[in-house]
Amino acid sequence: GHSRVDHDRLDRNGAAEVIFGQGKTVDQLRDIMNSLSQHGQDILVSRLTEEKAEPLVKEFPGSVYHETARILTLQHTKPELTKTFICIACAGTSDVPVAEEARITAEFYGNSVKPIYDAGVAGLHRILAETEVLRQARVVIAVAGMEGALPSVVAGLVKAPVIAVPTSVGYGASFGGATALLAMLNSCASGLSVVNIDNGFGAGYLASMINKIA
Amino acid sequence: GHSRVDHDRLDRNGAAEVIFGQGKTVDQLRDIMNSLSQHGQDILVSRLTEEKAEPLVKEFPGSVYHETARILTLQHTKPELTKTFICIACAGTSDVPVAEEARITAEFYGNSVKPIYDAGVAGLHRILAETEVLRQARVVIAVAGMEGALPSVVAGLVKAPVIAVPTSVGYGASFGGATALLAMLNSCASGLSVVNIDNGFGAGYLASMINKIA
Amino acid sequence: GHSRVDHDRLDRNGAAEVIFGQGKTVDQLRDIMNSLSQHGQDILVSRLTEEKAEPLVKEFPGSVYHETARILTLQHTKPELTKTFICIACAGTSDVPVAEEARITAEFYGNSVKPIYDAGVAGLHRILAETEVLRQARVVIAVAGMEGALPSVVAGLVKAPVIAVPTSVGYGASFGGATALLAMLNSCASGLSVVNIDNGFGAGYLASMINKIA
Amino acid sequence: GHSRVDHDRLDRNGAAEVIFGQGKTVDQLRDIMNSLSQHGQDILVSRLTEEKAEPLVKEFPGSVYHETARILTLQHTKPELTKTFICIACAGTSDVPVAEEARITAEFYGNSVKPIYDAGVAGLHRILAETEVLRQARVVIAVAGMEGALPSVVAGLVKAPVIAVPTSVGYGASFGGATALLAMLNSCASGLSVVNIDNGFGAGYLASMINKIA
Amino acid sequence: GHSRVDHDRLDRNGAAEVIFGQGKTVDQLRDIMNSLSQHGQDILVSRLTEEKAEPLVKEFPGSVYHETARILTLQHTKPELTKTFICIACAGTSDVPVAEEARITAEFYGNSVKPIYDAGVAGLHRILAETEVLRQARVVIAVAGMEGALPSVVAGLVKAPVIAVPTSVGYGASFGGATALLAMLNSCASGLSVVNIDNGFGAGYLASMINKIA
Amino acid sequence: GHSRVDHDRLDRNGAAEVIFGQGKTVDQLRDIMNSLSQHGQDILVSRLTEEKAEPLVKEFPGSVYHETARILTLQHTKPELTKTFICIACAGTSDVPVAEEARITAEFYGNSVKPIYDAGVAGLHRILAETEVLRQARVVIAVAGMEGALPSVVAGLVKAPVIAVPTSVGYGASFGGATALLAMLNSCASGLSVVNIDNGFGAGYLASMINKIA
Amino acid sequence: GHSRVDHDRLDRNGAAEVIFGQGKTVDQLRDIMNSLSQHGQDILVSRLTEEKAEPLVKEFPGSVYHETARILTLQHTKPELTKTFICIACAGTSDVPVAEEARITAEFYGNSVKPIYDAGVAGLHRILAETEVLRQARVVIAVAGMEGALPSVVAGLVKAPVIAVPTSVGYGASFGGATALLAMLNSCASGLSVVNIDNGFGAGYLASMINKIA
Amino acid sequence: GHSRVDHDRLDRNGAAEVIFGQGKTVDQLRDIMNSLSQHGQDILVSRLTEEKAEPLVKEFPGSVYHETARILTLQHTKPELTKTFICIACAGTSDVPVAEEARITAEFYGNSVKPIYDAGVAGLHRILAETEVLRQARVVIAVAGMEGALPSVVAGLVKAPVIAVPTSVGYGASFGGATALLAMLNSCASGLSVVNIDNGFGAGYLASMINKIA
Ligand SMILES: Nc1ncnc2c1ncn2[C@@H]1O[C@H](COP(=O)(O)O)[C@@H](O)[C@H]1O
Ligand SMILES: Nc1ncnc2c1ncn2[C@@H]1O[C@H](COP(=O)(O)O)[C@@H](O)[C@H]1O
Ligand SMILES: Nc1ncnc2c1ncn2[C@@H]1O[C@H](COP(=O)(O)O)[C@@H](O)[C@H]1O
Ligand SMILES: Nc1ncnc2c1ncn2[C@@H]1O[C@H](COP(=O)(O)O)[C@@H](O)[C@H]1O
Ligand SMILES: [Mg+2]
Ligand SMILES: [Mg+2]
Ligand SMILES: [Mg+2]
Numbered sequence A, B, C, D, E, F, G, H: 001g002h003s004r005v006d007h008d009r010l011d012r013n014g015a016a017e018v019i020f021g022q023g024k025t026v027d028q029l030r031d032i033m034n035s036l037s038q039h040g041q042d043i044l045v046s047r048l049t050e051e052k053a054e055p056l057v058k059e060f061p062g063s064v065y066h067e068t069a070r071i072l073t074l075q076h077t078k079p080e081l082t083k084t085f086i087c088i089a090c091a092g093t094s095d096v097p098v099a100e101e102a103r104i105t106a107e108f109y110g111n112s113v114k115p116i117y118d119a120g121v122a123g124l125h126r127i128l129a130e131t132e133v134l135r136q137a138r139v140v141i142a143v144a145g146m147e148g149a150l151p152s153v154v155a156g157l158v159k160a161p162v163i164a165v166p167t168s169v170g171y172g173a174s175f176g177g178a179t180a181l182l183a184m185l186n187s188c189a190s191g192l193s194v195v196n197i198d199n200g201f202g203a204g205y206l207a208s209m210i211n212k213i214a
């Protein structure tokens, strides 16, 4: 077969395998979802277009498609939310889909999330106005395209780990998010690490890991 | 003056400012160290060559130069070590200096550290033999140059967050560490984030933040 | 004319010329196929879209279109299969088309093939479970996108040559397969060489050469 | 001869030709300086190493070598300073040489300059504390290496044009200043333009042009 | 909500926030436009496709869509034009859209503009014939794709600041405007600075700032 | 207006201005063609899609659209052909459009051309079989994509100048022709120079210049 | 300790661990050599400078330093040489060190080798004159810098697998061997695979694997 | 041996083999020079450092070392100079060594040369003042670093072929000459082709070929 579902992952990594929807056909997705279902595991499909989501939502009762985040989830029982929370900041309106991918992922794993959207560094008062929320978070996700400066500024304000997510928002010399990625990797602020361009899922997953440390 | 020491950082970020030694003269370093000393703060100078370290170690009693890590530290009281620990794995002997930069940094902030060195994926049994230690760590730092595959393999084995550190070890198409960096950013394992090439300090600092979450 | 078919290749290289389908019109393809047919040679057209395959399959009786592999073949007599075999491993479900391009090519030249699909390094037990098959192969093809770590891990497990095939599977900093390509070129495992991104054909052809060494 | 001095430039561009010192021999520099002297023009040699400056300072009475800025100047009469001023901000101590190159250049052309050094975005209070000075400047030069975020933050605070100067300060994925350059070009703040990596001279010259607009 | 409109910008930066149209839905654009309208601010939406402009022009009486420039503007009172003017030169017919983006932006802010279009360096007499106009301008915008040489030539002819705008016009090794961008950053002429590829808006905004210096 | 047609070019450069069709609208093309027609000049429009060519061919009697070359020409009198000839070699069937762009251009300027198509270095006998023709040419154009090796081999066989044209033919690490371009620039054969990726026009024009040297 | 010697590799991979000399100190090398010696294994140290080789050759009786190849070997019994042979071709005199690294490696593992040096494609008769030797080889290694065309030409002449080794020989746009590497990956000849820039060792090791297939 | 001197080249290519001095030892150079001498051929060694030239000049009577051009020549009889001439223009004083490499090469093959040095586009009157000389040349070499604009401007002024030579002169985003190279490849002027960065030899050789066309 085309897929070898990693059912052991829940045990090994503390979280069930997650399906990377991009480039998979609806048939392949259905197969993998069925395989996970039969093992009683919750399901999250990331990077799923609306077209592919539609038939799957119909076939899998209880499944929900989160449009902006492009994620499909199917959960047997809603997890209880954490007391500590993850703060997700993003720089511009166009970065919201990536921020939402992080939010839906984090909530799927039972985390409380507080979003601060469209608060880029060109109007610094917007992020500074939220300093208190930022400082109360157990971990912060900072999402930005173009020059990717938001995570540096945020990491300078807080004691918590900051997960930086570059986005492909921009044009010309933004080179599909490479500029934001490089900027974040070179941050002169400490306590910051970086995930792949547009990888809201990865940021949400990691933030959950950190937020749930007992 | 040339420097505006960020004395407020201890309060704001939970850790005193740290000095980036590269490209600074001994005179500049002495000035900044004096300024921090007068505020009663502990001192860590990273990326410090042996030549520049020598006079500073003489002038600042109690300061120690960690040769492999290229770090100078000066601590008024040794911090008590954490009960949970950080595991630092590296792929080859040539990656050890970066791993040591992470270790000295983490220990400076009072963390227990367990190193697993020279355990690259070409001889998989070496890292597999340490699965237990890896699984007990609260956070893992995985250091590798060349193809940068170690963090992916490690992240697949554990439940803890993995901080990936690419190194500039390699030649030809390793492009000074860019290949390892890119590989780590594209990891298909979850729970992994990346810092700059050779940034052992950044990894150690972030690991400390996570390890000390109460 | 637009093409100068290399009929002498069977003699010179031990295998008939193969048609690179991408960027050729159906008319050009028909011409070249006819020219090869008239010389009594078997035909393989790679990188052929379904649209272009359809009319050609109709016109050339006995020809077969392999959808996932995007290859059309026409063989006068089925070659007898080799006793030794080629093992083809791939990392994820999305890498299957490239793996299949390698498989169809290798079988076209009369090789036995054993596939191990969706066995990426993030769930290491999947590839480790197949260690015996891998070790019995005369040559291994390892296909992976994203961080491209699978070939390194495989080469560390076997005595046979490993042909690494990077794929364009991924997003963001995968840069269309460049990251996987670079990772494979920098493998710290020995006995591994690399072909172009998505070049399943080249890998299958080379594996056949090695597998058939007498 | 090797050089064709552009004596007409004072007339055409409002400022005499300036000598790019890098890669020229002391003999070539002496020739060009003599040629400019004979036309009664003030002299500025940029990117001049201390070794090459030494003999020239001796031979040309009245000439001054600015060590940090690596500039040699020779002025017949000190120009009167402008009432409006240029503000030069830089992110870290290691960026000071580039900032100084800008300052000496601007002062050479008769501009008042106010420096704000070591005020990077990781400790935002440092640059915010200088908001008043920044707002009074007629034009601002913002110098930064690594992630290059300072110009974006500054441009968000002021009404004046901001000239962004990326520096080669950093390591790893800073790629010799390319990251800072790209970040600045992608700034989401308006009123900002960019010069070449480490081009303090160009920034100082352009700032002078703008500051002296009547 | 998805957006946090920066109403304070008029005060802080001397110009109201401007809407970056690319990647925003008509619904998001309508919301932001309403929010700005309610604060009595003039509106400029850049990078707006004709499809998205159509409904907005209908809903917002008095708004105008500038097709070539891909800008929508809505102004309560036409600003009085400046006496000094901005000259906008471009190299080829294909660069006109970017030049027009700069022109509409500059005029929106009340600047007089004189365009010199299709005057690239391969037929030097075309730009030389306009030397007088260029020399009378208070600031020049020079727009070019391909080899990006026009700004260097223009900056050699005038005393005013030159804002260089690389465009994505070209093919092959123009790499989407990267070549023109790099050429402009390396100009051996002084008084020149650079904005992002195709960023006519940024150039027009900055030119306005400089032209309106009192 | 949008265009400033360079009518003086025939005089200055020995050849009338040529129209770069890509990115221009049919309206703009018609205007420029009319302007050239009124000056009695022959017309060549390069990089013209079939869609845009159709109406223009109808409106301009005597004009011809060369489909493979994507060129439209309109010539008042057919030029007499040169006695010496230009040889145009290309590596594969997919490179033919670029080779044809060079051929139509060269013939437009009155040159005799001999094509050698689909003669790449993987089947060396194909190009070696044409050594005599190659050696008789006054100038050779060598067109290749993928690894771009043909020009090196050809330049090693002849005494005439070789103009190398990289094409965007290939996939994966061919990076849109960048690989072929770089290979050609690094040729260890002498007497070879390079034009932009896919720039058949430029090669044909330059070859004409050299072939017509009296 | 700094190293975890992979003693099991002989068993697992059919060849003992090999020491990558670059970046290791003499002390580290001595430790690893001793560890291998104690396990009775043969030793090969690659990328070893003359300075570091000198003391080691003295301390380890029977060890030999191969200057051009920059390899140190220590073998308990000379292996019997294979009947089939590996052919190693290189393009220019400057590529010889990499070719020699491959040769010494292959001979270390008991292979017969026939070298064809300085036979680049700019003088095609040189490699064509050796066609017979090339065709008799069981596997060919083709080494080239600059445009990297030799492997394509060789692979077109033979039935055996070709291992292409790009070298860093060249200047300017050879970008440290990246051009040759890319050219080889894009070869239109079949049966060719590529190793890292300057990786003579990897090529020799893989060729040995293939040559010794029984 | 290490070298296979291409003695047949004079016949095949109309010019004897030339020695690429970079990376060769004095011993290797002596061997090759002797081999060429014994065949009665003239000798040109390019990219030869002063250190390596010294012993060779002593050993080979009649040989001359051209310091700026870094070329050694040995000619049995001075060739008669051509009536037509090659014009070599360069942009700045720092580009002179590359221009001189072209000049010495061209003169070695018997060409008359007229140099126009330090005439870059930032002071356009300098190159315009030489329009007559440029127009009389049979072929022009245009050498420039930084933004590489000179060849475009020159090609717009003349009817002769223009050979563009990018140099590594510059800093920051000049990326070792890559920017100038890219700019030249994208020239909107016709009749221009490009050689490798700093390849004065290649330009001089090709110009000679064209200048000597009978
Ligand atoms: N959006 C995403 N970005 C990166 N990795 C992902 C994403 N979604 C899922 N994954 C990872 O990709 C793996 C599944 O890949 P696949 O086997 O191709 O479905 C999962 O184990 C996830 O950890
Ligand atoms: N998918 C492929 N990738 C790389 N090379 C290929 C592929 N398919 C065919 N080829 C090679 O391309 C050559 C044919 O190219 P062409 O003459 O353009 O049809 C054949 O000789 C094959 O060796
Ligand atoms: N075409 C453009 N290019 C670059 N920046 C722009 C452009 N148009 C608007 N902006 C800036 O982008 C900001 C708005 O971004 P957003 O909040 O995403 O609408 C504005 O403050 C402008 O300064
Ligand atoms: N400076 C140079 N740049 C590029 N190619 C050169 C140069 N000098 C010599 N060559 C070419 O390099 C070949 C000699 O290379 P080699 O055999 O390594 O000495 C000659 O045939 C020349 O055509
Ligand atoms: Mg906004
Ligand atoms: Mg090891
Ligand atoms: Mg999977």
Ligand SMILES: [Mg+2]
Pocket: B003, B004, B005, D091, D092, D093, D118
């Ligand atoms: Mg500081």
Ligand SMILES: [Mg+2]
Pocket: E091, E092, E093, E118, F003, F004, F005
């Ligand atoms: Mg035009």
Ligand SMILES: [Mg+2]
Pocket: C003, C004, C005, F091, F092, F093, F118
């Ligand atoms: Mg073909």
Ligand SMILES: [Mg+2]
Pocket: G091, G092, G093, G118, H003, H004, H005
């Ligand atoms: Mg040679």
Ligand SMILES: [Mg+2]
Pocket: D003, D004, D005, H091, H092, H093, H118
């Ligand atoms: Mg000059």
